[in-house]
Amino acid sequence: MAETEEIEETETMTPLQEAFDIADVGRLWKQIREEVKRTIVGMLRTIEQLFIALLCEAHVYLEGVPGLGKTFLANTFAQCLGCEFSRIQFTPDLLPADIYGTNIFDPTKGTFQLKKGPIFANIILADEINRAPPKTQSALLESMQEKQATIEGTTHLMPRPFIVMATSNPIEQEGTYPLPEAQIDRFLLKTIVKYPTEREELAIIGLKHAPKYQKARAVTSPRTIMAVQEIVKQIHIDTDLMSYIKDIVFKTRNDPRILLGGSPRASIGLLSSAKARAAIHGRDFVIPDDIKYMLTSVLIHRLILKPEAELEGITQEKIVRDIAAEIPVPV
Secondary structure, three states: OOEEEOOOOOOHHHHOOOOOOHHHHHHHHHHHHHHHHHOOOOHHHHHHHHHHHHHHHOOEEEEOOOOHHHHHHHHHHHHHHOOOOOEEEEOOEEEEEEEHEEEEEEEEOOEEEEEEEEOOEEEEEOHHHHHHHHHHHHHHHHHHHOOEEEEEEEHHHHOOOOOOEEOOOOOOOOOOOOOOOOHHHHOEEEEEEOOHHHHHHHHHHHHHHHOOOOOOOOOOHHHHHHHHHHHOOOEEEOHHHHHHHHHHHHHHHHHOOOEEOOOHHHHHHHHHHHHHHHOOOOOOOOHHHHHHHHHHHHHHHEEEEEEHHHHHOOHHHEEEEEHHHHHOOOO
């Protein structure tokens, strides 16, 4: 049995004792959004998705063609949080020990000491995650799901808060390894980063020509983040809306175009993300629009289509829209 590393109780591991309410979640979201907008043009929905994943203590998968600023966005978002940030560039020769770290012999003490790898940070950017081989990709599974890492029989807890933001380029095939379903299911949300509009493109050019701000400022702290995460857990949801979530997920399992539908993790993801969206809009209860808003981001990476559906050009996004239109909304 693996030993568990003893960790001292610190300020960053327990929520604030001061009173926080639902309005604080909305205020924090506005502060982060405005700070990110100082250096990032557009991508407001993607920024919102990152914050929702953070509130849910979950992970987000960013997919888009090269050059759209996915890495820069993740880095800027982390700077606003005032948390320890670590970027891991995934490459074909990356090994699990490069992520977790390894025990190094200390000749002065005559013992082995753990030199922790970059995974031991609050915000992890797994850049181009699909470039690493499956063995290295799987090294993230335990940390993403259990918030811990086992190194040579000893279990080490991740710092809190802990979130993995992974990026990938969908068009590059050479030297890439598609993520296995078991790993991609660990991401609460998948966000497709799209090309900017013409106005946004011009603003990007102007910002790079004469930058006003070089770096985003920290507007919060790990303790505050943990406090608002606890608030989100208390958001109310009616039983008929929970049944609505169940009906949607069950429909994905029975749709003739889908080979593999959503698991209970998809239902839990819809629940938690809908509560987070309600919180950032200043509500202490979930409404149907919260669930419908999160459907695409929560479900598209969990649905595996049948080959004949792919040949017909059907996409996960279309199926999610069809299901949303078919399932009656509670009133």
